[in-house]
Amino acid sequence: MTTGATSGPAVPQPSPPTAAGPAGNGPHPPETTKDPAGPGKPGGPGGGPGKGPARRVPAALTDLRNLSLLGVLVALVVVGAITRPEQFLSGDNLTLVLTQASVIGVVTVGVTLVIIGGGIDLSVGAIVALASVWATTLATQEYGLGGILFCALFVGLGCGLVNGVLIAYGRMVPFIATLAMLASARGLALLISDGRTQVVSVDSVLQLGLPDSYVLGIPPLVLVFAAVTLLGWLVLNRTTFGRRTVAVGGNAEAARLAGIDVKRQRLKLYLISGLCCGIAAFLLIVLTGSGQNTNGNLYELDAIAAAIIGGTLLSGGRGTITGSVLGVLVFTTITNLFALNNLQSDVQQIAKGAIIVAAVLIQNRTARGSGTT
């Protein structure tokens, strides 16, 4: 990936298909003949004409959004510090929160990229389940750590490939295609596991989750989470690929006219999401020491919720990795806070819903108060 222009919110660069792009085959000629501006379509938010200037404002606002989310997080920490100071403010607890956030966090990074690119991925939970089951079969376990890791990653990639091909080249609506993947991946996971809990007996894998293998007091899981977050941030903010993603999500038609191979871009986004699921599945195997077809239950909703409260626009074209990761941390901290205070799941669920609403309301207010929308 080349590093493009240094700053500036992602205005889709009208770069011709260059080295990194789809060399050899230009934009598909038959489609270019359709009416260029696509006035029949509603277009993305702030899309259509006058898109350049409109785009500059939200980028400045995302920082504000992140700030307000950070405010929510700080408020939660204050509540924790008041209610259970001893347990909440310990280093152990920080490690715990980050570890618990790592699996869903990695998934959320992939989902955020897909949503920014104008898609949606409902199949993430199911892919995590399938990858975790596939990678913990007795046959896979014979290959040891490498086999399990390889299997988890490639099953994730494979599912992402199917999603991407169906959506980009099969012209299926992302919602439907990934819903289909959700159903069939869960089905396949059940078929392979036969509903059993597949306990991992490979020591090198189990060891990764235990305190002995912490690097400078940080669990390997958290390191992977940090690495994926950093990579996701770099890809989105510092590469042509990232700018193309924003462009495709903002207005696919305009992006295509600007010379971006929209289909290939979409395919790559779903591949990334699939790969993230594969990584998350491996983390989950390390964390729980097993694979089960019920793994990753409702991850799709958790990931989407985290992305949304992180300021990602559900219709695409805007969003940040930082915001999404903050969203994940907010949710994990809430769970942690409630468990430490021994509140039961009924109360937890109610409060979780209330906090989502509150976070989004606060964000909207700050965004409106300071922005010129």
Add this chain to the structure above:
Amino acid sequence: MTPPLPSRRGLIFGGAAVSAGALLTSCTSNESNEKGPAQAGGGAADDKPGKAVTVGFAGPQADHGWLNAINEQARARAKEYEDVTLEITEGSNDTAQQIGQIETLINKKVDVLVILPADGKALTQIGLKAMRAGIPVVNLDRVFDSQQAYRCWIGGDNYGMGLNAGRFIGERLKDKKNAKVVELAGIDNLELTRQRTEGFDDALKNYPNIKKVARQAAEFTVESGQAKMAQLLQAQSSFDALWNHDDDQGVGAERAIKQAGRDEFFMVGGAGSKHAMDAIKADNSVLKATVLYPPTMAASAIDLARALGQGKGVGGLAEHEIPASLTLYSAVVTKDNVDEYLPTGFS
């Protein structure tokens, strides 16, 4: 993609993808070298072959170790009898679909029906329909809403599970001052979870020195077990005993305990998986006991169905007829008696 000849990069990626795919497909096997599923505990009630009986069996989708064991137990038991033919439907969690499957069994005119409903209340009508059609129903575990919908109910005792777990923990801690107990429950939306907790609390009331300091509900999955247990361990820096409702989520709970490096307490499981029983036998972890919710009830249901079909009572009882309801005992499996129960452990 249009180029007539695949590029070198394409070839490399293509080749890598194909070989990765080949490797992956070889990784789906779960065949172990060990022997297959174990048999139910006791011998058959009356081994002498009698009148031929066709038993229809309808259960939910086996997406959980315990439900899987239910199907296996039923199959294995039916195979033991020469005079029993088992018509087993593919499990379904969808009420409408399960009703359809049971109707098919009624139309096939099976002699006796064994039904483990996905949802007891929702399937009451189909139970009534079968009974009216003259096919006696053995209702397995999840009870129908009306007693007219079944001839005999056999199932586990969720309240009793909690009671026995509480008693076991109470007896071990009764001489300890200010003992602290933690509970890792199952899905809170389910009535059975409430019943288990109620039984557990009632048992602990007999021991004034013991206090339940924390309770969190997981979701019967390994993942949720790990997550909730990790939080519980963080919340309670020290306690004496833990009751975990379900051995499947217990796999995750054990992981969390290992990760936190804690061992000052003992743990009691629930349901009775093979994994848990192996750990109890090995006696090298905090898991010291598990309270059964025996899947062998499916085998017993086949016994009851056979007796119903042949018009016999249950061996060992004076009655001419089988009982109307059978609540199974939730035995506590410890290191002392684990060998007895190990064959019934499910994986």
